Amino acid sequence: MSTVALTLIAALWAAGWAVQTVWMSRRLRTARRDPLTGLWTRDAFTRQARRLLRNRHAVVVLADVDRFKQVNDTHGHAAGDTLLAATAARLAHAVGRSGVAGRLGGDEFAAVLIDRDGTAADQLAVLGRILARPVETAPDVHTSVSLGWVRRADHPDEGLSALLRRADEAMYAAKRTPSNVRRAALGRLLASVTGRRPGRRNTA
Structure with missing residues (x-):
């Protein structure tokens, strides 16, 4: 076989491999995205969130749609899906490119944002x-x-799981406040091992 033929075969093989690599990369990225909201799935979110937590300015956020079951029961699941998609889009926009947002499941979302100027509360x-x-x-x-x-920065020795439990506890308390937003307390963690306060229901 001539050198030209071998070179052509090698070039075609390399091109095919490159196409296959791009295709696999896209498939993998798609698999890591929630199909309804477009946010990262739990596993993909976890990997990126842990990386962002190396930054001392990181803030962990947990969000839960109030009375979601009631929305589905009253307006139908299509309306519920629309609400989830809109919530995800708004959360992702607020987090920006420097942070990450994911759908943990159902009507629950999580995010990590970088608060360099200390304005997270606002x-x-x-x-x-x-x-x-x-x-x-x-x-x-x-x-x-x-x-x-x-x-x-308030809990520098804790990992993502513990910080999510603290955010979960704060979120549970936020459901009883007019603003629906609550920062985690600085004291000991009161949440259960699974990150759920006793008596909390997804429909609250």
Whole structure:
């Protein structure tokens, strides 16, 4: 076989391998995205969140749609899906490219944002109001989203799981406040091992 033929075969093989690599990369990226909201799935979020927690300015946020079961029962699952997609889009926009947002499952979302200027409290208060706005395509659906958050710097020795439990505890408390936003306390962690306070229900 001539040198030219061998070179051509090698070039075609390399091109085919490159196409295959790009295809596999896209398939893998798609598999790591939640199909409804486009946010990262739990596993993909966890990997990126742990990387971001190396930054002392990181803030962990947990968000939960209030009365979501009631929305589904009253307006139908299509309206519920629209609400989840809108919540995800608004959360991702607030987090920005420097952070990460993911859907943990159901109506629960998590995010890690980088708060370099110390304005997380104000940003999340604004976000809470934005998340409560009706969706244009489902104007009859009225609900809110409770947010719990914790600063990485407040608990430098804790990992993502513990910080999420603290944010979960704060979120549970936020459901009982008018603002629906609560920062985690600095004291000991009261949440259960699974990150759920006793008596908490997803429909709250």
